Amino acid sequence: MSIGYFNGDYIQLDQAVVPIDERGHQFGDGVYEVIRVYDGKPFMLDEHLRRLITSARAIKLQVEQSEEHFKALILEAVQKSNLLDCDVYLQITRGIAVRKHLFPEAPLSVSMTVRPMRVIEDSVRENGVTAMFHTDERWANCYIKSLNLLPNILAKQTAQDRGCFEAILVKDGYVTEGTSSNVYILKDGTVYTTPLSKQILSGVTRMAVEKVTHSLGIPFIEKMFTPDELLGADEVFMTSTSSEILPIVKVDEKDINQGNAGELTLKMHKKFKELIK
Structure with a gap:
C-alpha cells in the first residue's frame, strides 16, 4: 500500500500534516530524491543519497543525519508498505518557522512517500x-x-x-x-x-x-x-x-x-x- 512519512511518523497520504509555516511549502526551500525500488531493493541507493546530500550542502542545509540513517529509513518505509516494486520520494526542507527570507533556527523537516511503481508499458x-x-x-x-x-x-x-x-x-x-x-x-x-x-x-x-x-x-x-x-x-x-x-x-x-x-x-x-x- 502507499504510505507517507513526516518528521518521524508514518501517516496516510491524505492526512494533513504540513504546517502553514513549513519552508518547503512557502519557499520551495528544500531538496529531494526519487528512488526506484525493484523487487524490494532500492536501485543505486548510495548514488541517490550522495546526490541528496550534495544538493543539501549546495543550499546550505545542515543535514545532521548520515546517509546510513536515510538508507535505513527508506528500507524501513519500503518494508512497511509491503510493496516490492515502488517509487520512494524523499524530501528535506529547512523546517518549520515564521515566514521570513533569512534562515531560521529550526530543525529540518524530512518527509517521504512510498507508492506503487509508475511503469511505462x-x-x-x-x-x-x-x-x-x-x-x-x-x-x-x-x-x-x-x-x-x-x-x-x-x-x-x-x-x-x-x-x-x-x-x-x-x-x-x-x-x-x-x-x-x-x-x-x-x-x-x-x-x-x-x-x-x-x-x-x-x-x-x-x-x-x-x-x-x-x-x-x-x-x-x-x-x-x-x-x-x-x-x-x-x-x-x-x-x-x-x-x-x-x-x-x-x-x-x-x-x-x-x-x-x-x-x-x-x-x-x-x-x-x-x-x-
Whole structure:
C-alpha cells in the first residue's frame, strides 16, 4: 500500500500534516530524491543519497543525519508498505518557522512517500515517444535537485498540451536536458550527451547508462550538441529514474530514425534491466 512519512511518523497520504509555516511549502526551500525500488531493493541507493546530500550542502542545509540513517529509513518505509516494486520520494526542507527570507533556527523537516511503481508499458517503449524543443528558462544551478521546479513544470505542461511526452530544453543554442530527464543522441554508433555542469542534473540513471554503454562496447562521449544535430542523429533517447531508458522517435514533428525506436537504444534498455537484476 502507499504510505507517507513526516518528521518521524508514518501517516496516510491524505492526512494533513504540513504546517502553514513549513519552508518547503512557502519557499520551495528544500531538496529531494526519487528512488526506484525493484523487487524490494532500492536501485543505486548510495548514488541517490550522495546526490541528496550534495544538493543539501549546495543550499546550505545542515543535514545532521548520515546517509546510513536515510538508507535505513527508506528500507524501513519500503518494508512497511509491503510493496516490492515502488517509487520512494524523499524530501528535506529547512523546517518549520515564521515566514521570513533569512534562515531560521529550526530543525529540518524530512518527509517521504512510498507508492506503487509508475511503469511505462512495453508497447510505449517499443514504439518510442515524441518530444519538442523548449527554451531553457531555469536558474543557473540546475545541478541542485531542489524543490523549485516551476520552469520544468511549465515546459512539461506545454509539451503535454502539444501531444508530446517530454520537452527538450535548449540554452544558448545547445541542448541541456529534458524537464525531468537527461537527453542523448546516437550517431555512428557513439552515444553523446551534454557534459556535467551547473546547468544540468547529474542523473543517477545517466551513471547506469554509462556503465551499460561500456559493457556493450559503445563509446560514451560528453559533448554539447545543437537541436539540428539532435534532429540529424541516428537515434535519440532520454533517461530518468521513472522512465529508465526511453526512445524518442519524433521531435518538433520531425522523425528520428524514420519514426522508429532505435535498435541500440532498445538494446541498452535490455542491458539496463539486466543491471537491475
